[in-house]
Amino acid sequence: MEGVDDSNMIICRCEEVLLRDIITSIQNGAETLKAIKMETRAGMGICQGRTCRVLLEQAMTFYTNIDIREFNNVSYKNPVRPISLADLSQSRKDPS
Ligand code: FES
Numbered sequence: 882m883e884g885v886d887d888s889n890m891i892i893c894r895c896e897e898v899l900l901r902d903i904i905t906s907i908q909n910g911a912e913t914l915k916a917i918k919m920e921t922r923a924g925m926g927i928c929q930g931r932t933c934r935v936l937l938e939q940a941m942t943f944y945t946n947i948d949i950r951e952f953n954n955v956s957y958k959n960p961v962r963p964i965s966l967a968d969l970s971q972s973r974k975d976p977s
Contacts, residue, residue: 892940893933895926903940914941 888901898921906920914937917923923937924930930937942949
């Protein structure tokens with residue numbers, strides 16, 4: 882948008898990556914989502930891209946004119962949380 886500075890918009894809240902970090906990465910030569918991810922850590926936080934992936938793809942499309950269908954080369958993992966065996970065994974006894 883013209884006249885609006887949205888460079889402080891958060892793209893990845895887990896890793897505190899702003900739009901300007903993504904733009905800088907692209908200006909520094911990043912041509913793929915994987916390259917941006919490696920440089921900025923966007924998408925590598927606790928959500929593992931579940932919430933930020935769309936924003937990242939939109940930013941990449943807007944600032945590079947690369948077709949969004951070419952972004953399939955990035956893998957995203959489901960968010961997981963470690964659980965102790967004690968908690969796991971307890972959950973079986975207490976279904977609540
Ligand atoms: S918001 Fe940070 S990894 Fe998705």
